[in-house]
Amino acid sequence: MPLVRRFLLALVLYLAALVPVWATPLLVVDRANLDVLYAQDAGKPWHPASLTKLMTAYVVFEQLALGTVTLETPVKISRNAWNQAASKSGLEIDSTVSLKDALYILIVKSANDIAVAIAETVGTDEADFVAKMNDAARRMGLTATHFVNPHGLHDPAQVTSARDLAIIALYIEQSFPQYMPMFDTGVVNLGKQRMESNNGLLEGFAGTTGMKTGYVCASGLNIVATVDRDGRRLLAVVLGGSSARERNERAAGLFLEALDGRLRPTGQNILALTNAVGAPPTDMRPLICGKEAKAYVAAQEAEFPMGLGDNPSYLTEEIQLSEYTAVDLGRLRTGIAFPRPRPAHMPMFSTPPAVESASVDGTLRPSIPVSGVNVALPRPRPADL
Template sequence: MALLREARAISPIRSRFFVRFAQRLVFIVLAVIGLGAGVARATPMLLVDMDTLEVLYAQDAGAPWHPASLTKLMTAYVTFEAIAAGRISLDTPVTLSRKAVNQAPSKSGLPVDTAMTMKDALYIMLVKSANDVAMAIAETVGGSEAGFAAMMNETAARMGLSATHYVNPNGLDDNQQVTSARDLAILSLYIWQNFPQYGPIFGTDYVQLGKAKLESNNELLTSFAGTTGMKTGFICASGLNMVATVKRGERRYMAVVLGASSARERNERAAELMLKGFSGTLKGRGQSVLNLANNVGVAPVNMRPLICGKDAKVYVKAQESEFPYGLKGQPTNLTDTLSPVVYQASTMGRIRTGVMLPRPRPLHLPEMGVQADLAPDLRPALVANPANQNIPHPRPRPAFLN
């Protein structure tokens, strides 16, 4: 607080200006070191070996955080389970309701009553991070937003995601929508280990839908060799979030970065974690990600004042100074040039309410085949630490009656 005292000692003409400047600077400093109530202590980060589940790096991995569009990872998982259980198929029509179309951006840009296959809907939701399509998928699988959210929370409980709670399927701002870096890593591991056939979706750079090019915000897909996916997210309350997966040689790593001040920062931080992991700079101590503790019972961090508030410019500048990678004239971790992976989607036209949709085509075997059933336990890799018996394992969920 000495800075404020010095400001008041300046001539009266300049005193008020310097006091305001000093107050603003003190606020930013407090935000960065975490002394302000409800303000970020640090950027939660996590690096996990996807095959052994060993934690190679963890920073605030159990801190409650708003997931933003990383919510769509759970939306996808619940849908994958429904497909595996035979309740729907990749050919099931998904129709954009008025409620779906009224969701805030980002969106597909399609009008109300537009129908598409579930397969195309999954691509558009996960690559473009389309909030309207996420809602349409939820209504198709769960009957309603509330019904699908219940399915999401039931699945999270089976996975042992103790910091996670869902209210909506797309991650739009809600104080009750919360997770942690630890929980996001475990959810992502479940996706890769239970449903690897859907991996191509997470590694797609953009979806071509007619003349529209629906692009991913995951820059690692085209600038970091070995990237296999997965998802980005942003709302003001969360900052910029990311889960990224990379395979080089026989090693597969997953990085989680939450609360970044810019897309540049989240991409560069994720890539830096990967490089340090592959180089051996980051070495784990045998701890499984399943054994990381969540900070349960604490309100999620609210990044809105620092990301979208009046102090955003000052905060972003401070973050750029602390982590300049990727800025003009600075080194970057994203040095590769990779060809984008493209998926061609289409719609089934507009279907008026009350008109029967075309019957689903017979099940086929595309590049993402349908699992015949759900194993009662996870594959061995995700129960690498047998001493940890308190993490529930997925069991087939009974069919929901709409």
């Protein structure tokens, strides 16, 4: 090895030794009975990044149930929406998609312009929609959570915890199970665009049913994931990953530990976990995007090398990603009925029963066991064309 490369490698290892490996929030919940199987800093305040969009979607589902909007309601890209930072849908100003298509793009692509466009459509304006998000958080008992925007782009006041994120995900499944296929979708096609999910478990860990990833410098790389496998129904939250590899591999590893019995009930229900109310949220910017990032990533890789280089990976199955086709309806013209071509294979959603909405009783209940929860392992990936 050339002398310069040896020196650089030694320097990286030395710096890595100086940077402590952070204990970032981890949480595993049995969705069948709400038992906590593992919790590490689950109540620590954290910036949610695009995990915010779980609540954005939930508020839309509530409004669909109330009848204020429908899945066919047109969602227009305003200039305000178009001006949002990436990730974006690629739609032009005044372009429209149906609310159903917008939800798929929101969840799979994590498009920030679509998040604002949805907020402006479902609420009287973006601020009204954010107020609805915070009202839902209050009704859910999310004591560490406060929203400032519907997309998750960084704001110091946008904060949550692993515990609260798990509860949002559980409420979505309990209250609106008919929309869960949106979170299981790996690809959205829109015109010539092919938008792929960043949830690596969808194509590498059999039984994964969703849900959402997120990243800003201040949060690190986050994921809320759900798995139905071997008769178990599990949920994991990983916050503050130093890379997508680490985030995805840690989530898969936690699922495997739960499935083989290494993680057992702690005696706590998810609702009994407490949040560190009033504590400032952790700011990961120096470690993820700042001058300490190189050493921090090296330290994290040394601590958790799964899926790195020649190390084994937990994401070994080859799974065919579920795809959805959205339609750009063009620019909205007042008073003109626009065409609505639909691909023949689109899934249909049933009307949600009123008793299964948090807006009715605000009670998070253990999930009802679903028959046929086992999945064939693995589902084959189609041959490359």
